[in-house]
Amino acid sequence: MFIAKDWEQYELIDLGGGEKLERWGDVVLRRPDPQIIWPIQPRNRKRWDAADAHYHRSNAGGGHWEFRKQLPERWKIQYGPLHFYIKPTNFKHTGLFPEQAANWSWIMESIQRAGRPIKLLNLFAYTGGATVAAASAGAEVVHVDAAKGMVQWAKENVQLSGLQHRTVRFITDDVFKFVMREQRRGNRYDAIVMDPPSYGRGPGGETWKLEKDLYPFLQTCLSILSDKPLFVLVNAYTTGLSPVVLSNLMKLTLGQRYGGRITTGELGLPVTLSDLVLPAGILGRWEGQ
Template sequence: MPLSLPDLPALLARRAHLPGEGTTVFRAAHTTETGGVFALDMAGDAGVLSLYADLTAQEEVRLAAACGALPGVAGVYLKRRPVEARHAANVAREWLAPPEPVWGEARPEVVALENGVPFLLRPGADLSIGLFTDARPLRAWVREQVPVGGRVLNTFAYTCGFGLNAALGGAGAVKNVDLSRKVLAWGQENYALSGLPAPDTDFLYGDVFEWLRRLAKRGDAFDLVILDPPSFARGKSGVWRAEQDYGRLAALAANVTAPGGRLLAMTNHAGLTGAAFERMTTAGLGEAGRRGRPGARLGAGEDYPGAAHLKAQVWTLD
């Protein structure tokens, strides 16, 4: 069946208010609006086109050109996202995420805004460009709700968007943990864009599970713990699957959450229902001997209409 293009200008127009509100990195067209074939993100004036269906070379070119014809788009980068790519790290990486634009001008680095906060984005660097736009409401919640002067632990930090928002919200101390030195250094660059100090001691390199055990052993406690794990990963601790292992992660996080502190638990696993996610988290807290009072439920932003993959729950621990 030939590729049928939706009305991309009309979809982009639905998000026209976002730049005026200080957000220039957002989803311009979600898969629910394109028949599941593709998604388009805007990162400043760079378009990032993600394909979820096999298209011919001619169809890819046609689609990229249609995205490039949108107002304000200088270049278009392509990300091919077949299902198997989600579990095949470093396989055919340049085919999955070509480093050069497939249409228009190159934008190796772009500084774009989210709710007025600048982020350094790299549209051609990899499948992930530096910020997951679906979690914008969650980062806003952190900035608004973080206890002033409190201690925050941001796990699976990636480029430290949650940690940065916690610091901007008035946290007294923020620790960002990730298994990649590269993304932690990227996070330090994001801190610098907002004029915030970024000492190496606040960017903890290593396996999150090991760090949670280490922090608990030395008696560290945090007023807010942020859990943003991938759905699937391989690491020193073995294979991680959110649908099987989230309770174990919640238990470790509970061990470093101060009494009265809050846990922001989230998952982007589309196959994990909200009810199952809540049961797993509750069980994990119980395993750690803690009781949690569920609070706000959060999800993806308005630029993800009909999306149900991202689920987040705030817990206050006794």
């Protein structure tokens, strides 16, 4: 398991009752997580009751935030040289997945160790955690996401990290159509990061289902890799998808084409008030020779 254990301004305080208690900078949030199938320990109850905000899930879908005190519209947290804006959204999220810090460190180290210019493509790029990490390490980055608001948030995270002088292109587009256009244009990348959804629907009614579409999408991405690719990173949050399955997919695509090394596993967050670890999706890393 790849555990994001080097945070100072984020903390997973406790788990229980289908929820997680987290500190984001100076703000403590209480959010649902269906994996947490044990109760809150009575000795920790006071910590839970003191949360600054609590997201309540609705039986009809969605939910709402209950704010125990006035919070800023958004605030800042830092991971090493990387800075991000945090904001409680209507869908329980905060604009950042803290377990990805394990990947950000690896991305930065891989780019710095390469000793050559690296052009990186970040697909399904959300608010730009990997974009900020790659730009911080000196890579040229192309950031692609279909949600205009998320792309704007990513731009602000890049600026907040003092990286506005880096070469970063922000593109609001359907990821699959963008990759096909890059293939036709002959554009190539030394590294690709992707965080595909379990399920999605495109603007023209196209449907994406990770179990059905990830293999052909990876095959298509081979055509936009450079002659000497550095790495490909795939994140997945689909329930029930095994790291071994992801390893098999990468062997049948990247491995067959380039050889190299494949590493897969789970992402995790350590819990402060216990020796528990919260699993938070899986990853697959392919590294060139």
